[in-house]
Amino acid sequence: MSKNPTLLEVSGVSVTFDGFRAINNLSFQIGSAELRAVIGPNGAGKTTMMDIITGKTRPDTGKVTYGRPGKNLLKMNESAIARVGIGRKFQRPSVFESQTVFDNLIMALKKSRSPLDVVFYRRDDSDVSKVEKLAAEIGLADQLQRLSGELSHGQKQWLEIGMLLAQDPQLLLVDEPAAGMTPEEREKTTDILRKAAETRAVVVVEHDMEFVRRLDCRVTVLHEGAVLAEGSIDHVTQDQAVIDVYLGR
Amino acid sequence: MERSFLIRQPSVLIFIGLLALFTIGATILSEGFGLGLISTSFIKTLGKTLCLCLIALAMDLVWGYCGILSLGHFAFFGLGGYMIGMWLMYARTEQIVINSLANAPLPPTSGEIRDAIGSQIFGVVGGSEIPTIWTFAHSFPIQLTLVVLVPGLLALVFGWLAFRSRVTGVYLSILTQAMTLALALYLFQNDSGLRGNNGLSGLQNIPGASNVSQDTISIWFLWASALALGLGYLFAAWLVSGKFGSVIRAIRDDETRVRYLGYSVEAYKLVVFVITAVIAAIAGALYYPQAGIINPAEIAPIASIYLAVWVAIGGRGRLYGAIIGAAFVSLISSWFTSGQVPDVPLGFYTVKWVDWWLVLLGFGFVLVTLYAPKGLGGLFDRLVRRQDA
Ligand SMILES: Nc1ncnc2c1ncn2[C@@H]1O[C@H](COP(=O)(O)OP(=O)(O)O)[C@@H](O)[C@H]1O
Ligand SMILES: [Mg+2]
Numbered sequence: 001m002s003k004n005p006t007l008l009e010v011s012g013v014s015v016t017f018d019g020f021r022a023i024n025n026l027s028f029q030i031g032s033a034e035l036r037a038v039i040g041p042n043g044a045g046k047t048t049m050m051d052i053i054t055g056k057t058r059p060d061t062g063k064v065t066y067g068r069p070g071k072n073l074l075k076m077n078e079s080a081i082a083r084v085g086i087g088r089k090f091q092r093p094s095v096f097e098s099q100t101v102f103d104n105l106i107m108a109l110k111k112s113r114s115p116l117d118v119v120f121y122r123r124d125d126s127d128v129s130k131v132e133k134l135a136a137e138i139g140l141a142d143q144l145q146r147l148s149g150e151l152s153h154g155q156k157q158w159l160e161i162g163m164l165l166a167q168d169p170q171l172l173l174v175d176e177p178a179a180g181m182t183p184e185e186r187e188k189t190t191d192i193l194r195k196a197a198e199t200r201a202v203v204v205v206e207h208d209m210e211f212v213r214r215l216d217c218r219v220t221v222l223h224e225g226a227v228l229a230e231g232s233i234d235h236v237t238q239d240q241a242v243i244d245v246y247l248g249r
Numbered sequence: 250m251e252r253s254f255l256i257r258q259p260s261v262l263i264f265i266g267l268l269a270l271f272t273i274g275a276t277i278l279s280e281g282f283g284l285g286l287i288s289t290s291f292i293k294t295l296g297k298t299l300c301l302c303l304i305a306l307a308m309d310l311v312w313g314y315c316g317i318l319s320l321g322h323f324a325f326f327g328l329g330g331y332m333i334g335m336w337l338m339y340a341r342t343e344q345i346v347i348n349s350l351a352n353a354p355l356p357p358t359s360g361e362i363r364d365a366i367g368s369q370i371f372g373v374v375g376g377s378e379i380p381t382i383w384t385f386a387h388s389f390p391i392q393l394t395l396v397v398l399v400p401g402l403l404a405l406v407f408g409w410l411a412f413r414s415r416v417t418g419v420y421l422s423i424l425t426q427a428m429t430l431a432l433a434l435y436l437f438q439n440d441s442g443l444r445g446n447n448g449l450s451g452l453q454n455i456p457g458a459s460n461v462s463q464d465t466i467s468i469w470f471l472w473a474s475a476l477a478l479g480l481g482y483l484f485a486a487w488l489v490s491g492k493f494g495s496v497i498r499a500i501r502d503d504e505t506r507v508r509y510l511g512y513s514v515e516a517y518k519l520v521v522f523v524i525t526a527v528i529a530a531i532a533g534a535l536y537y538p539q540a541g542i543i544n545p546a547e548i549a550p551i552a553s554i555y556l557a558v559w560v561a562i563g564g565r566g567r568l569y570g571a572i573i574g575a576a577f578v579s580l581i582s583s584w585f586t587s588g589q590v591p592d593v594p595l596g597f598y599t600v601k602w603v604d605w606w607l608v609l610l611g612f613g614f615v616l617v618t619l620y621a622p623k624g625l626g627g628l629f630d631r632l633v634r635r636q637d638a
Contacts, residue, residue, distance in 0.1 A: 054509060082511035094506045096499045103495045113511045115520045121492045167510065 004031035005068065007201050008171055013052060013062030015225075022048045023059065024225035030171065035197035037212045037233075038205045040222035041246050046205045047091060049222070050173045054088050055081045066171070083113060087169035091176050093156035097149030101140055101159055104148050105131045108163035131166070138162040138192060154185040161192055172202045178211045190214045209237075221246065254490035260569055261486045265479055272475040279471075281464035292467040293539045298579055299474035300536035301559075303481050305575035306568060307525035307532070308556050313565030314489055315521045316501025318418075320553045321425030322529045324432050325400035327548035329530030330537035331436075332396040334449035337538060339386035340456035342369045373447050380442030396534045397527050404526030405519070412515040412522075417504070426550045436545035448544025452537050467539070474535050478572075481528055485568055488524075497521055498566070558610070562617050564624025573625050582606065 008030040015023040023045045030036055040046055051057035053064060055078040064073040066084065073081055082088075095104050109127060112118070135141045138158040143151065148159055157177055164172055174193065178186045186208075193215065196202050206212050212219060212233060219236050221228045223246065229239040236242050255261055277283040279292050287295075304326050311317050346365040350357040357365075368377035385391040411424055439445035455466055488494065497517060499507045504514045537543045555578075563574020584590060585606035593600040602609075621628055 056505075078505075078508035079511050079513045082509050088509050090506070094503055096495075096502055096506070098498065098502060099495060106492060107495050107499060108510055113513065115493070115513075115516055118496060118512075119488065119491075119493045123492075163510070 004033060007032045007067065009065050011063050013059045013064065015048060015052065015057060015059045022225050026226055028220055028227055030201050030203060032201055033199060034201050035194060035215060035217040036203045037215050037217055037219045038203060038222060039212055039219060044222040045225040046222055047175055050088060050175055053173060054078060054086060085170035087164040087167045087172050089160050089164055089174045089177060093153065093160050095148045095156050095159050097147065099148060100145055101148050102131060102144040104159060104163055105134060105166050108166035110168040134162050134166055139188065154181050165196060170200050172196060172200060174202065174204045176205055176207060178206060178208060186211055254487050258486050258490060261483065264482055264569055268475055268479050272472060275471060276468055279468055281468040289464045289467045292471055294583055296467065296471040296474045296539045297536050298576055299478045300532045301579045302572045302575045303478045303532035304529045304556060305559050305571040306481050306485055307528040308560045309565060309568055309571035310485055311521055311525040312557065313560060314494065314501065315497040315518060317518060317522065318422045318557065319425045320422045320557060321429040322525065322556060323552040324429035324548050325404060325526040325529040326533035327543065328400040329396045329533030330543045331443060331449065332392055332399055333534040334452050334537055334543050335383060335386040336389050336392035337452045337456065338370060338449050339383065341451060341454050342366050344456060374439040374445050382442045396530055400530035401523055401527045404523045408519045408522040412518045429548050429553055430550050433545045433548045446544055448542060450542040453541040470535065470539050477531055477535055482568065558614055562614060562624055564626030567626050570624050570626025577625065
């Protein structure tokens with residue numbers, strides 16, 4: 001563990017929606033360069049957990065700290081959290097459909113976000129080549145000038161992952177990236193995510209066991225807003241509690 | 250390297266060219282400088298129309314590009330008009346007073362001059378004191394600065410409060426309506442310091458140019474309005490052509506997603522809101538000297554709703570759409586309401602266009618919304634594309 005210091009620490013977090021406890025005293029940690037899968041049945045609180053980390057939902061109790069020295073994420077808004085290096089991919093693909101793939105990526109590229117700098121921003125060759133390199137990684141090299149609304153579902157998912165990579169975050173939160181993908185597309189998605197995790201932390205929420213198995217990483221099982229089990233995929237699939245609530249059904 | 254926005258957006262040069270042709274053409278046909286085929290009052294209508302095109306351009310930036318349906322931008326337009334109107338009225342009254350006291354046995358003191366100006370301007374609201382807000386009315390450069398500063402500051406404070414609390418959509422529209430209504434109601438009061446419902450008048454008389462005819466002044470303002478519109482168009486096209494344009498269109502389409510890219514959505518909205526308020530104010534400052542009078546009814550909530558209708562009819566998010574909408578609707582509107590259109594006698598009822606024009610406009614709005622959702626500008630796009638093919 002000393003080689004991989006903690007990047008994100010969630011401790012004792014609880015959230016209640018209208019009396020319903022969606023997250024219940026949740027604690028876990030993510031290391032600086034690790035790939036982590038989070039699984040759990042529908043309604044387990046996976047998306048809500050991401051909402052808390054990214055500042056969309058404020059927890060009732062608990063702490064969320066990031067980086068070293070630990071910054072308190074609960075005091076920051078969504079855009080500030082994104083700027084310290086946390087990127088997020090939503091469950092449904094959300095790219096800006098009325099703009100080209102190129103413009104989507106340029107917007108995401110790690111640069112000053114202040115309005116004044118953006119007004120006077122003119123792209124240079126190095127930015128263009130960064131975008132072209134990214135597009136090649138996500139398999140959209142020949143689609144740069146297309147409107148992103150015209151892309152297939154899988155391509156939109158990749159574009160969104162590409163936008164995340166363009167932000168160059170230290171922590172990447174990816175919500176159900178493989179939903180609605182063909183088997184070949186899934187395989188490619190696994191490759192992209194595994195490669196991304198070589199230099200940063202990547203947390204993947206997924207439903208599909210096969211997909212998680214292919215990611216070949218540490219797995220956290222969520223249930224009713226708390227961690228039910230954690231370990232290798234073989235470890236958690238043999239855990240009796242996990243079998244009872246999730247796999248057994 | 251990135252190509253210039255002028256090359257990427259050919260519509261900019263086409264627009265500037267057409268605007269120049271239009272302005273030169275109107276001048277050649279005018280009474281002031283040319284053949285006398287266009288009356289001075291119609292030159293003023295054309296100049297005012299250019300100012301309305303400029304505020305429509307601002308509306309397209311804030312609504313069509315950034316997705317903020319502001320129904321209050323005429324408040325900024327009106328404030329711009331009031332700020333320049335204060336100088337026009339004060340400086341001209343001062344001249345009149347000095348001239349009329351010139352033959353007095355003793356030269357008038359500056360206090361006497363001030364008193365005379367005060368009772369000339371504020372007599373109608375039963376006062377003769379010059380209110381504090383008129384402190385700088387004697388100074389053209391200061392009032393010109395206030396044209397930008399006062400509406401800009403109002404937009405900054407209002408926008409900061411509204412966007413910080415994440416008021417969006419229809420709630421924001423209602424809030425902007427409340428803002429313009431509140432301002433209008435305040436100005437309607439006699440003790441607002443701006444002559445209540447009388448407003449400011451005689452604005453067509455330019456101080457220091459009392460021996461220049463209105464024929465000539467109307468041409469000056471036509472050119473000034475055309476220049477402002479041309480520069481405004483260039484500025485708007487430049488602003489939306491780069492990454493800033495990408496970001497604000499992204500905010501329009503999905504502002505939550507933009508936050509997770511690390512952009513402070515509130516700051517961007519505020520910037521766009523303030524910039525467009527200032528453009529609206531400049532348009533107003535050029536409009537009212539041509540109209541000759543400004544009163545609080547000009548910034549009634551309905552005015553800003555019309556503005557949104559023009560931009561919707563012209564087509565949002567393409568700049569020239571807003572221009573087409575504003576020019577088309579406001580010119581037709583002034584034609585219908587001028588009484589020049591013959592009434593239609595149906596025997597049992599006579600259709601008077603002065604009254605029925607609004608029904609026609611409403612009907613047109615519904616038709617455009619249903620059958621040409623991209624507006625008149627969208628039809629224009631289709632024509633151009635067909636020629637390309
Ligand atoms: N904004 C909200 N208001 C009310 N209930 C919510 C809200 N967000 C999530 N929930 C509830 O919290 C639970 C966890 O949801 P979610 O995190 O989306 O689950 P998962 O992503 O694991 O399927 C669900 O029961 C859901 O209905
Ligand atoms: Mg979910």
